[in-house]
Amino acid sequence: MNKKVRVRFAPSPTGGLHLGGVRTVLYNYLFAKKHGGDFIVRIEDTDQSRYVPGAEEYIFDCLRWCGLEPDESVQHGGNFGPYRQSERKESYRQFAEQLVDKGFAYYAFDTPEELDKMRQDFKTEHNPSPQYDHSIRMKMRNSLTLTNEETKKLLENGTKHVIRIKMPEKETVSFTDMIRGEVNFDTSTVDDKVLLKADGMPTYHLAVVVDDYLMQISHAFRGEEWLPSAPVHILLWKYLFGIENMPQWAHFPLILGPNGKLSKRDGAKYGFPVFAMNWSDPKSGELTEGFKEKGFLPEAFINLLALLGWNDGTEQEIFSKEELTEKFSMERVHSAGAKFDYEKAKWFNHEWIKRLKVESLRLKVGELLAQNGIHVTNEGLLDKIIFLVKDRCTLLTDFVQQSSFFFKAPDVLDVNAVKPKWNEAKQLFFAEIIRNYELTTDWDAHVLENNFKEIAAVNDLKPGELMLPFRIMLVGGKFGPGVFDIAAILGKEETIRRIHYAMGKF
Protein backbone atom coordinates (compact mmCIF):
# COMPACT_ATOMS: atom_id res chain seq x y z
CA MET A 1 0.00 0.00 0.00
CA ASN A 2 1.32 3.39 -0.94
CA LYS A 3 1.77 6.07 1.65
CA LYS A 4 -0.19 9.20 0.90
CA VAL A 5 1.93 11.79 -0.87
CA ARG A 6 2.81 14.62 1.46
CA VAL A 7 5.42 17.20 0.50
CA ARG A 8 6.58 20.29 2.29
CA PHE A 9 8.19 23.60 1.55
CA ALA A 10 10.20 24.96 4.47
CA PRO A 11 11.22 28.60 4.05
CA SER A 12 13.14 30.51 6.65
CA PRO A 13 11.68 33.95 7.31
CA THR A 14 14.84 35.93 6.66
CA GLY A 15 13.95 38.01 3.61
CA GLY A 16 12.30 38.03 0.20
CA LEU A 17 11.29 34.92 -1.71
CA HIS A 18 13.64 34.60 -4.63
CA LEU A 19 13.40 32.73 -7.92
CA GLY A 20 14.92 29.51 -6.66
CA GLY A 21 12.60 29.53 -3.67
CA VAL A 22 9.50 29.97 -5.75
CA ARG A 23 10.56 27.24 -8.12
CA THR A 24 11.09 24.89 -5.19
CA VAL A 25 7.58 25.67 -3.96
CA LEU A 26 6.24 25.18 -7.45
CA TYR A 27 7.80 21.75 -7.99
CA ASN A 28 6.70 20.66 -4.54
CA TYR A 29 3.20 21.89 -5.20
CA LEU A 30 2.97 20.32 -8.65
CA PHE A 31 4.22 16.99 -7.42
CA ALA A 32 1.78 16.94 -4.52
CA LYS A 33 -1.20 17.93 -6.65
CA LYS A 34 -0.33 15.56 -9.44
CA HIS A 35 -0.41 12.67 -7.00
CA GLY A 36 -3.45 13.87 -5.12
CA GLY A 37 -1.36 14.62 -2.06
CA ASP A 38 -0.88 17.40 0.47
CA PHE A 39 1.32 20.43 0.15
CA ILE A 40 2.59 21.65 3.49
CA VAL A 41 4.41 24.83 4.39
CA ARG A 42 6.50 24.75 7.53
CA ILE A 43 8.45 27.73 8.80
CA GLU A 44 12.12 27.16 9.61
CA ASP A 45 12.66 29.87 12.19
CA THR A 46 15.11 28.19 14.55
CA ASP A 47 17.70 30.89 14.03
CA GLN A 48 16.18 33.73 16.00
CA SER A 49 19.01 36.10 15.23
CA ARG A 50 18.12 36.08 11.55
CA TYR A 51 14.35 36.24 11.93
CA VAL A 52 12.99 39.21 10.02
CA PRO A 53 9.59 40.48 11.14
CA GLY A 54 7.07 40.43 8.34
CA ALA A 55 8.97 37.92 6.25
CA GLU A 56 6.62 35.11 7.12
CA GLU A 57 3.52 37.02 6.06
CA TYR A 58 5.36 38.12 2.96
CA ILE A 59 6.09 34.52 1.98
CA PHE A 60 2.40 33.63 2.23
CA ASP A 61 1.52 36.71 0.19
CA CYS A 62 3.83 35.46 -2.54
CA LEU A 63 2.33 31.99 -2.44
CA ARG A 64 -1.14 33.49 -2.70
CA TRP A 65 -0.14 35.63 -5.68
CA CYS A 66 1.38 32.62 -7.43
CA GLY A 67 -1.72 30.56 -6.75
CA LEU A 68 0.26 28.00 -4.75
CA GLU A 69 -1.78 27.87 -1.57
CA PRO A 70 -0.73 25.18 0.93
CA ASP A 71 -3.08 22.57 2.35
CA GLU A 72 -1.43 22.89 5.76
CA SER A 73 0.54 25.73 7.29
CA VAL A 74 0.62 28.32 10.03
CA GLN A 75 -1.99 30.26 8.10
CA HIS A 76 -4.05 27.39 6.76
CA GLY A 77 -4.26 25.07 9.73
CA GLY A 78 -3.89 21.28 9.74
CA ASN A 79 -3.41 18.36 12.09
CA PHE A 80 0.36 18.35 12.28
CA GLY A 81 1.01 21.71 13.89
CA PRO A 82 2.58 23.79 15.08
CA TYR A 83 4.04 24.59 11.69
CA ARG A 84 6.58 27.01 13.07
CA GLN A 85 9.69 25.23 14.27
CA SER A 86 10.32 27.68 17.09
CA GLU A 87 7.01 26.52 18.57
CA ARG A 88 8.11 22.90 18.39
CA LYS A 89 11.32 23.59 20.29
CA GLU A 90 10.60 21.20 23.17
CA SER A 91 10.13 18.13 21.03
CA TYR A 92 13.57 18.23 19.43
CA ARG A 93 15.63 17.93 22.64
CA GLN A 94 14.31 14.46 23.46
CA PHE A 95 15.35 13.14 20.07
CA ALA A 96 18.81 14.63 20.45
CA GLU A 97 19.18 13.09 23.88
CA GLN A 98 17.93 9.78 22.59
CA LEU A 99 20.83 9.88 20.14
CA VAL A 100 23.29 10.61 22.94
CA ASP A 101 21.95 7.66 24.92
CA LYS A 102 22.42 5.36 21.97
CA GLY A 103 25.97 6.61 21.41
CA PHE A 104 25.21 8.32 18.09
CA ALA A 105 25.72 11.81 19.45
CA TYR A 106 27.49 13.56 22.29
CA TYR A 107 27.52 16.71 24.40
CA ALA A 108 30.09 19.30 23.46
CA PHE A 109 31.05 22.12 25.78
CA ASP A 110 33.50 23.98 23.59
CA THR A 111 33.09 27.72 23.67
CA PRO A 112 33.07 29.78 20.47
CA GLU A 113 36.59 30.91 21.39
CA GLU A 114 37.76 27.33 21.75
CA LEU A 115 36.27 26.46 18.38
CA ASP A 116 38.01 29.42 16.85
CA LYS A 117 41.29 28.34 18.36
CA MET A 118 40.84 24.82 17.05
CA ARG A 119 40.25 26.17 13.54
CA GLN A 120 43.37 28.27 13.80
CA ASP A 121 45.55 25.59 15.33
CA PHE A 122 44.70 22.87 12.86
CA LYS A 123 44.65 25.08 9.81
CA THR A 124 47.20 24.03 7.22
CA GLU A 125 47.85 24.75 3.59
CA HIS A 126 46.14 21.51 2.67
CA ASN A 127 43.27 21.99 5.06
CA PRO A 128 42.21 25.63 5.14
CA SER A 129 39.04 24.94 7.11
CA PRO A 130 39.42 22.19 9.71
CA GLN A 131 36.21 20.49 10.74
CA TYR A 132 35.01 19.23 14.08
CA ASP A 133 35.26 15.61 12.97
CA HIS A 134 36.50 12.19 14.01
CA SER A 135 40.10 13.28 13.85
CA ILE A 136 39.54 16.31 16.05
CA ARG A 137 36.76 15.43 18.43
CA MET A 138 38.97 13.54 20.85
CA LYS A 139 41.01 16.71 21.30
CA MET A 140 38.01 18.82 22.26
CA ARG A 141 35.93 19.30 25.38
CA ASN A 142 32.97 16.96 25.08
CA SER A 143 31.32 13.96 26.66
CA LEU A 144 33.63 11.66 24.71
CA THR A 145 36.79 13.12 26.22
CA LEU A 146 35.47 13.96 29.69
CA THR A 147 34.57 11.40 32.29
CA ASN A 148 30.93 10.65 32.94
CA GLU A 149 31.17 12.45 36.26
CA GLU A 150 32.67 15.55 34.69
CA THR A 151 30.01 15.60 32.00
CA LYS A 152 27.24 15.09 34.49
CA LYS A 153 28.54 17.90 36.62
CA LEU A 154 28.83 20.32 33.76
CA LEU A 155 25.27 19.52 32.69
CA GLU A 156 23.95 19.92 36.21
CA ASN A 157 25.66 23.27 36.51
CA GLY A 158 23.84 24.40 33.41
CA THR A 159 27.00 24.82 31.37
CA LYS A 160 26.32 25.98 27.85
CA HIS A 161 26.58 23.03 25.52
CA VAL A 162 25.47 21.64 22.21
CA ILE A 163 24.72 18.14 21.02
CA ARG A 164 26.76 16.94 18.05
CA ILE A 165 26.23 13.90 15.87
CA LYS A 166 29.08 11.41 16.05
CA MET A 167 29.84 10.67 12.44
CA PRO A 168 31.10 7.11 11.88
CA GLU A 169 34.73 6.98 10.93
CA LYS A 170 34.52 4.76 7.91
CA GLU A 171 31.15 4.18 6.43
CA THR A 172 29.60 4.80 3.05
CA VAL A 173 26.12 6.21 3.10
CA SER A 174 24.10 6.41 -0.05
CA PHE A 175 20.63 7.21 -1.22
CA THR A 176 18.81 7.39 -4.52
CA ASP A 177 17.97 10.89 -5.60
CA MET A 178 14.89 11.03 -7.84
CA ILE A 179 16.75 13.34 -10.19
CA ARG A 180 20.40 12.32 -9.88
CA GLY A 181 20.23 8.61 -9.16
CA GLU A 182 22.54 7.04 -6.60
CA VAL A 183 24.71 9.44 -4.62
CA ASN A 184 27.42 8.19 -2.25
CA PHE A 185 29.24 9.80 0.65
CA ASP A 186 32.12 8.78 2.81
CA THR A 187 31.26 9.61 6.42
CA SER A 188 34.89 10.23 7.28
CA THR A 189 34.77 13.44 5.25
CA VAL A 190 31.70 14.78 7.03
CA ASP A 191 31.99 16.73 10.28
CA ASP A 192 30.15 16.23 13.55
CA LYS A 193 27.32 18.63 12.85
CA VAL A 194 25.62 20.38 15.73
CA LEU A 195 22.11 19.00 16.16
CA LEU A 196 20.96 20.97 19.16
CA LYS A 197 22.26 24.46 19.74
CA ALA A 198 23.25 26.00 23.06
CA ASP A 199 19.99 27.93 23.15
CA GLY A 200 18.04 24.69 22.98
CA MET A 201 16.94 25.23 19.40
CA PRO A 202 17.61 22.47 16.91
CA THR A 203 19.70 23.10 13.84
CA TYR A 204 18.17 22.50 10.43
CA HIS A 205 19.67 19.01 10.36
CA LEU A 206 17.80 17.75 13.38
CA ALA A 207 14.65 19.75 12.77
CA VAL A 208 14.18 18.68 9.17
CA VAL A 209 14.44 15.00 10.00
CA VAL A 210 12.24 15.14 13.09
CA ASP A 211 9.59 17.25 11.41
CA ASP A 212 9.55 15.24 8.21
CA TYR A 213 8.94 12.19 10.35
CA LEU A 214 6.30 13.72 12.60
CA MET A 215 4.52 15.39 9.71
CA GLN A 216 4.58 12.14 7.74
CA ILE A 217 6.34 13.63 4.77
CA SER A 218 6.57 11.12 1.93
CA HIS A 219 8.74 13.08 -0.49
CA ALA A 220 11.27 15.73 0.39
CA PHE A 221 12.52 18.10 -2.29
CA ARG A 222 14.98 20.92 -1.83
CA GLY A 223 17.76 22.82 -3.60
CA GLU A 224 21.06 21.28 -4.59
CA GLU A 225 22.88 23.28 -1.91
CA TRP A 226 21.56 20.70 0.57
CA LEU A 227 23.16 17.72 -1.11
CA PRO A 228 26.37 17.83 0.97
CA SER A 229 24.44 17.55 4.23
CA ALA A 230 22.45 14.56 3.01
CA PRO A 231 24.68 12.02 4.83
CA VAL A 232 23.90 13.69 8.16
CA HIS A 233 20.19 13.45 7.49
CA ILE A 234 20.41 9.88 6.26
CA LEU A 235 22.20 8.84 9.43
CA LEU A 236 19.64 10.62 11.58
CA TRP A 237 16.86 8.76 9.83
CA LYS A 238 18.71 5.51 10.37
CA TYR A 239 19.34 6.19 14.06
CA LEU A 240 15.98 7.73 14.92
CA PHE A 241 13.15 6.51 12.75
CA GLY A 242 14.48 3.78 10.48
CA ILE A 243 15.97 4.29 7.04
CA GLU A 244 12.99 2.55 5.48
CA ASN A 245 10.77 5.40 6.65
CA MET A 246 12.88 8.09 5.06
CA PRO A 247 11.05 10.13 2.44
CA GLN A 248 12.11 9.94 -1.17
CA TRP A 249 14.44 12.79 -1.97
CA ALA A 250 15.20 15.01 -4.90
CA HIS A 251 17.64 17.91 -5.07
CA PHE A 252 16.82 20.63 -7.57
CA PRO A 253 19.52 22.32 -9.62
CA LEU A 254 20.35 25.89 -8.73
CA ILE A 255 19.09 28.91 -10.61
CA LEU A 256 22.05 31.03 -11.62
CA GLY A 257 22.42 34.72 -12.35
CA PRO A 258 24.37 36.20 -15.24
CA ASN A 259 27.66 35.81 -13.36
CA GLY A 260 27.11 32.58 -11.56
CA LYS A 261 25.20 32.41 -8.33
CA LEU A 262 21.98 34.36 -8.14
CA SER A 263 22.29 36.31 -4.96
CA LYS A 264 19.35 37.55 -2.99
CA ARG A 265 21.08 40.80 -2.31
CA ASP A 266 21.49 43.58 -4.82
CA GLY A 267 18.71 42.41 -7.08
CA ALA A 268 18.88 45.80 -8.75
CA LYS A 269 22.37 44.98 -9.97
CA TYR A 270 21.07 42.50 -12.51
CA GLY A 271 18.55 44.84 -14.06
CA PHE A 272 15.74 42.41 -13.30
CA PRO A 273 13.86 41.36 -10.17
CA VAL A 274 14.97 38.37 -8.13
CA PHE A 275 12.01 38.30 -5.74
CA ALA A 276 8.45 37.24 -6.45
CA MET A 277 7.00 40.40 -4.93
CA ASN A 278 8.35 43.68 -3.64
CA TRP A 279 10.32 43.16 -0.47
CA SER A 280 11.23 45.98 1.82
CA ASP A 281 13.71 45.07 4.47
CA PRO A 282 12.46 46.39 7.82
CA LYS A 283 16.00 46.78 9.09
CA SER A 284 17.65 48.64 6.22
CA GLY A 285 14.44 50.02 4.76
CA GLU A 286 15.75 48.94 1.39
CA LEU A 287 13.16 48.03 -1.22
CA THR A 288 13.80 45.21 -3.69
CA GLU A 289 11.47 45.07 -6.65
CA GLY A 290 9.43 41.96 -7.32
CA PHE A 291 8.15 40.31 -10.47
CA LYS A 292 4.59 41.17 -9.55
CA GLU A 293 5.22 44.88 -9.31
CA LYS A 294 7.44 44.79 -12.37
CA GLY A 295 4.34 43.83 -14.33
CA PHE A 296 4.45 40.05 -14.51
CA LEU A 297 1.36 37.89 -14.51
CA PRO A 298 1.42 35.05 -11.98
CA GLU A 299 0.52 32.66 -14.81
CA ALA A 300 3.66 33.71 -16.68
CA PHE A 301 5.87 33.74 -13.60
CA ILE A 302 4.97 30.17 -12.72
CA ASN A 303 5.26 29.09 -16.31
CA LEU A 304 8.74 30.48 -16.81
CA LEU A 305 10.00 29.07 -13.52
CA ALA A 306 8.60 25.65 -14.26
CA LEU A 307 10.47 25.58 -17.57
CA LEU A 308 13.71 26.60 -15.89
CA GLY A 309 14.87 23.08 -15.20
CA TRP A 310 12.01 21.02 -16.49
CA ASN A 311 10.20 20.31 -19.75
CA ASP A 312 7.72 17.71 -20.83
CA GLY A 313 9.78 16.43 -23.75
CA THR A 314 7.63 18.13 -26.38
CA GLU A 315 8.14 21.55 -27.92
CA GLN A 316 5.37 23.10 -25.86
CA GLU A 317 6.51 26.02 -23.73
CA ILE A 318 3.34 27.72 -22.58
CA PHE A 319 1.64 25.79 -19.80
CA SER A 320 -1.18 26.75 -17.46
CA LYS A 321 -0.95 25.67 -13.83
CA GLU A 322 -3.42 22.89 -14.60
CA GLU A 323 -1.35 21.61 -17.51
CA LEU A 324 1.81 21.74 -15.41
CA THR A 325 0.11 19.76 -12.67
CA GLU A 326 -0.93 17.14 -15.17
CA LYS A 327 2.37 16.88 -17.02
CA PHE A 328 5.00 17.50 -14.35
CA SER A 329 7.28 14.62 -13.49
CA MET A 330 10.31 14.62 -11.22
CA GLU A 331 12.17 12.33 -13.63
CA ARG A 332 12.20 15.09 -16.23
CA VAL A 333 13.73 17.69 -13.93
CA HIS A 334 17.31 18.40 -14.98
CA SER A 335 20.34 17.88 -12.87
CA ALA A 336 22.28 20.86 -14.26
CA GLY A 337 21.88 24.42 -13.04
CA ALA A 338 20.06 26.93 -15.22
CA LYS A 339 21.02 30.51 -15.88
CA PHE A 340 18.11 32.89 -15.61
CA ASP A 341 17.39 34.79 -18.82
CA TYR A 342 15.29 37.91 -18.29
CA GLU A 343 14.59 38.36 -22.00
CA LYS A 344 12.97 34.96 -22.16
CA ALA A 345 11.08 35.69 -18.96
CA LYS A 346 9.58 38.76 -20.60
CA TRP A 347 8.67 36.69 -23.63
CA PHE A 348 6.67 34.35 -21.41
CA ASN A 349 4.80 37.30 -19.93
CA HIS A 350 4.09 38.74 -23.36
CA GLU A 351 2.72 35.40 -24.52
CA TRP A 352 0.44 35.24 -21.50
CA ILE A 353 -0.83 38.78 -22.00
CA LYS A 354 -1.63 37.96 -25.61
CA ARG A 355 -3.31 34.72 -24.64
CA LEU A 356 -5.35 35.92 -21.70
CA LYS A 357 -8.89 37.12 -22.35
CA VAL A 358 -9.73 40.78 -21.80
CA GLU A 359 -11.85 39.84 -18.77
CA SER A 360 -8.80 38.32 -17.08
CA LEU A 361 -6.74 41.45 -17.57
CA ARG A 362 -9.42 44.04 -16.84
CA LEU A 363 -8.96 44.18 -13.07
CA LYS A 364 -5.18 44.35 -13.12
CA VAL A 365 -5.02 46.95 -15.87
CA GLY A 366 -7.71 49.01 -14.13
CA GLU A 367 -5.70 49.00 -10.91
CA LEU A 368 -2.54 49.92 -12.70
CA LEU A 369 -4.21 52.87 -14.42
CA ALA A 370 -5.73 53.97 -11.11
CA GLN A 371 -2.25 53.97 -9.58
CA ASN A 372 -1.28 56.36 -12.34
CA GLY A 373 -4.16 58.69 -11.63
CA ILE A 374 -6.53 57.39 -14.27
CA HIS A 375 -9.80 56.15 -12.82
CA VAL A 376 -11.79 54.34 -15.44
CA THR A 377 -15.49 54.09 -14.82
CA ASN A 378 -16.59 52.80 -18.20
CA GLU A 379 -15.75 49.10 -18.18
CA GLY A 380 -16.84 48.51 -21.76
CA LEU A 381 -14.48 51.21 -22.92
CA LEU A 382 -11.59 49.73 -20.91
CA ASP A 383 -12.24 46.31 -22.42
CA LYS A 384 -12.17 47.74 -25.92
CA ILE A 385 -8.86 49.45 -25.23
CA ILE A 386 -7.26 46.40 -23.62
CA PHE A 387 -8.23 44.33 -26.61
CA LEU A 388 -6.71 46.90 -28.93
CA VAL A 389 -3.36 47.29 -27.15
CA LYS A 390 -2.59 44.02 -25.41
CA ASP A 391 -0.54 42.58 -28.27
CA ARG A 392 1.99 45.33 -27.80
CA CYS A 393 2.37 44.99 -24.03
CA THR A 394 5.19 42.82 -22.74
CA LEU A 395 4.72 43.78 -19.11
CA LEU A 396 1.46 44.77 -17.47
CA THR A 397 3.00 48.14 -16.75
CA ASP A 398 3.20 48.73 -20.50
CA PHE A 399 -0.57 49.17 -20.45
CA VAL A 400 -0.06 52.52 -18.78
CA GLN A 401 1.81 54.01 -21.71
CA GLN A 402 -0.25 52.15 -24.25
CA SER A 403 -3.61 53.31 -22.97
CA SER A 404 -3.26 56.46 -20.88
CA PHE A 405 -3.74 58.73 -23.88
CA PHE A 406 -7.24 57.38 -24.37
CA PHE A 407 -8.25 58.95 -21.10
CA LYS A 408 -5.96 61.93 -20.89
CA ALA A 409 -4.61 64.20 -23.61
CA PRO A 410 -0.82 63.80 -23.84
CA ASP A 411 1.14 66.26 -21.71
CA VAL A 412 3.94 66.55 -24.19
CA LEU A 413 3.89 66.09 -27.94
CA ASP A 414 6.85 64.67 -29.81
CA VAL A 415 6.97 67.79 -31.97
CA ASN A 416 10.43 67.00 -33.29
CA ALA A 417 8.99 64.04 -35.16
CA VAL A 418 6.69 66.37 -37.08
CA LYS A 419 8.10 69.88 -37.15
CA PRO A 420 10.88 69.42 -39.76
CA LYS A 421 8.39 68.27 -42.36
CA TRP A 422 5.50 70.45 -41.33
CA ASN A 423 4.28 73.00 -43.88
CA GLU A 424 1.40 75.17 -44.97
CA ALA A 425 -0.20 72.39 -47.02
CA LYS A 426 -0.40 70.12 -44.02
CA GLN A 427 -1.72 72.90 -41.87
CA LEU A 428 -4.52 73.42 -44.39
CA PHE A 429 -5.14 69.70 -44.66
CA PHE A 430 -5.77 69.31 -40.94
CA ALA A 431 -7.96 72.40 -40.93
CA GLU A 432 -10.06 70.66 -43.54
CA ILE A 433 -10.02 67.41 -41.57
CA ILE A 434 -11.46 69.23 -38.62
CA ARG A 435 -14.29 70.61 -40.77
CA ASN A 436 -14.91 67.19 -42.29
CA TYR A 437 -14.88 65.31 -39.00
CA GLU A 438 -17.19 67.85 -37.44
CA LEU A 439 -19.78 66.92 -40.03
CA THR A 440 -19.21 63.18 -39.75
CA THR A 441 -22.20 61.51 -38.18
CA ASP A 442 -21.02 57.91 -38.46
CA TRP A 443 -17.96 58.08 -36.13
CA ASP A 444 -16.25 54.85 -37.13
CA ALA A 445 -12.61 53.99 -37.81
CA HIS A 446 -13.19 52.99 -41.43
CA VAL A 447 -15.21 56.10 -42.19
CA LEU A 448 -12.57 58.31 -40.59
CA GLU A 449 -9.80 56.61 -42.56
CA ASN A 450 -11.65 56.89 -45.87
CA ASN A 451 -12.41 60.56 -45.38
CA PHE A 452 -8.82 61.20 -44.31
CA LYS A 453 -7.43 59.57 -47.44
CA GLU A 454 -9.92 61.20 -49.77
CA ILE A 455 -9.08 64.66 -48.53
CA ALA A 456 -5.38 63.85 -48.80
CA ALA A 457 -5.86 62.75 -52.42
CA VAL A 458 -7.83 65.88 -53.31
CA ASN A 459 -5.03 68.02 -51.87
CA ASP A 460 -2.39 65.96 -53.64
CA LEU A 461 -0.78 64.89 -50.36
CA LYS A 462 0.54 61.45 -49.43
CA PRO A 463 -1.51 59.92 -46.60
CA GLY A 464 1.64 58.40 -45.17
CA GLU A 465 3.10 61.81 -44.46
CA LEU A 466 -0.04 62.90 -42.71
CA MET A 467 -0.67 59.89 -40.51
CA LEU A 468 2.38 60.38 -38.35
CA PRO A 469 1.46 63.98 -37.48
CA PHE A 470 -2.09 62.79 -36.82
CA ARG A 471 -0.75 60.12 -34.47
CA ILE A 472 1.41 62.63 -32.62
CA MET A 473 -1.63 64.88 -32.23
CA LEU A 474 -3.73 62.16 -30.66
CA VAL A 475 -1.14 60.10 -28.80
CA GLY A 476 1.81 62.39 -28.25
CA GLY A 477 4.39 59.94 -29.59
CA LYS A 478 5.19 57.23 -32.09
CA PHE A 479 3.36 54.37 -30.47
CA GLY A 480 -0.07 52.85 -29.98
CA PRO A 481 -2.55 51.02 -32.16
CA GLY A 482 -3.91 52.22 -35.48
CA VAL A 483 -4.62 55.98 -35.47
CA PHE A 484 -8.15 55.67 -36.76
CA ASP A 485 -9.00 53.10 -34.12
CA ILE A 486 -7.72 55.58 -31.57
CA ALA A 487 -9.75 58.41 -33.04
CA ALA A 488 -12.83 56.20 -33.10
CA ILE A 489 -12.51 55.51 -29.38
CA LEU A 490 -11.62 59.08 -28.45
CA GLY A 491 -14.80 60.31 -30.05
CA LYS A 492 -15.50 63.29 -32.27
CA GLU A 493 -15.17 66.08 -29.77
CA GLU A 494 -11.91 64.93 -28.20
CA THR A 495 -10.28 64.03 -31.52
CA ILE A 496 -11.01 67.45 -32.97
CA ARG A 497 -9.92 69.15 -29.77
CA ARG A 498 -6.53 67.38 -29.89
CA ILE A 499 -5.97 68.19 -33.58
CA HIS A 500 -6.81 71.77 -32.89
CA TYR A 501 -4.48 72.02 -29.91
CA ALA A 502 -1.57 70.30 -31.65
CA MET A 503 -1.73 72.37 -34.84
CA GLY A 504 -0.65 75.36 -32.82
CA LYS A 505 2.44 73.53 -31.63
CA PHE A 506 4.00 72.51 -34.95
Next chain:
RNA sequence: GGCCCGUUCGUCUAAGGGCUAGGACACCACCCUUUCACGGUGGUGAUACGGGUUCGAAUCCCGUACGGGCUACCA
Protein backbone atom coordinates in the same frame (compact mmCIF):
# COMPACT_ATOMS: atom_id res chain seq x y z
C1' G B 1 42.62 22.24 0.18
C1' G B 2 38.62 18.30 0.95
C1' C B 3 33.75 16.41 -0.37
C1' C B 4 29.48 16.51 -3.61
C1' C B 5 26.89 17.94 -8.15
C1' G B 6 27.23 19.32 -13.06
C1' U B 7 28.99 20.37 -18.66
C1' U B 8 24.56 20.22 -26.27
C1' C B 9 23.98 27.07 -30.17
C1' G B 10 25.16 33.54 -26.27
C1' U B 11 20.60 31.65 -22.97
C1' C B 12 16.60 27.73 -21.81
C1' U B 13 16.47 23.01 -23.83
C1' A B 14 15.21 18.11 -27.39
C1' A B 15 17.60 13.76 -29.08
C1' G B 16 18.18 7.59 -23.18
C1' G B 17 23.90 3.76 -29.37
C1' G B 18 21.82 4.76 -35.58
C1' C B 19 19.19 9.87 -41.04
C1' U B 20 21.84 16.82 -42.74
C1' A B 21 22.05 17.31 -33.75
C1' G B 22 15.46 19.58 -33.45
C1' G B 23 12.72 23.74 -30.94
C1' A B 24 12.30 28.41 -28.12
C1' C B 25 14.50 33.34 -26.41
C1' A B 26 17.97 36.86 -28.23
C1' C B 27 20.32 38.58 -32.80
C1' C B 28 20.28 39.48 -38.39
C1' A B 29 17.57 39.74 -43.19
C1' C B 30 13.12 39.86 -45.90
C1' C B 31 7.50 40.00 -46.09
C1' C B 32 3.18 42.26 -43.73
C1' U B 33 2.35 47.05 -41.48
C1' U B 34 2.21 54.75 -44.01
C1' U B 35 3.86 54.60 -35.76
C1' C B 36 5.32 50.78 -32.41
C1' A B 37 4.10 46.01 -31.99
C1' C B 38 1.69 41.25 -33.45
C1' G B 39 2.16 37.79 -37.38
C1' G B 40 4.91 35.19 -41.56
C1' U B 41 9.50 33.38 -44.11
C1' G B 42 14.60 32.58 -43.91
C1' G B 43 19.60 32.99 -41.66
C1' U B 44 23.99 33.01 -38.14
C1' G B 45 24.96 29.74 -34.07
C1' A B 46 26.33 23.95 -30.00
C1' U B 47 27.64 18.29 -28.34
C1' A B 48 34.38 21.32 -23.27
C1' C B 49 39.02 18.32 -24.28
C1' G B 50 41.61 13.46 -24.52
C1' G B 51 41.29 8.39 -24.38
C1' G B 52 38.54 3.91 -24.52
C1' U B 53 33.91 0.29 -25.52
C1' U B 54 31.20 -0.36 -30.39
C1' C B 55 30.03 -1.73 -37.18
C1' G B 56 28.32 2.97 -35.15
C1' A B 57 28.88 7.63 -29.34
C1' A B 58 26.06 14.03 -27.77
C1' U B 59 24.34 9.43 -25.62
C1' C B 60 28.11 4.11 -22.08
C1' C B 61 33.19 3.98 -19.23
C1' C B 62 37.86 6.43 -17.58
C1' G B 63 40.87 10.74 -17.23
C1' U B 64 41.61 16.12 -17.76
C1' A B 65 39.71 20.92 -17.90
C1' C B 66 36.06 24.23 -16.62
C1' G B 67 31.63 25.76 -13.76
C1' G B 68 28.68 25.47 -9.33
C1' G B 69 27.52 24.04 -4.28
C1' C B 70 29.03 22.65 0.65
C1' U B 71 32.96 22.80 4.14
C1' A B 72 28.84 27.77 10.95
C1' C B 73 25.85 26.74 17.59
C1' C B 74 22.61 29.88 8.97
C1' A B 75 19.04 27.76 6.64
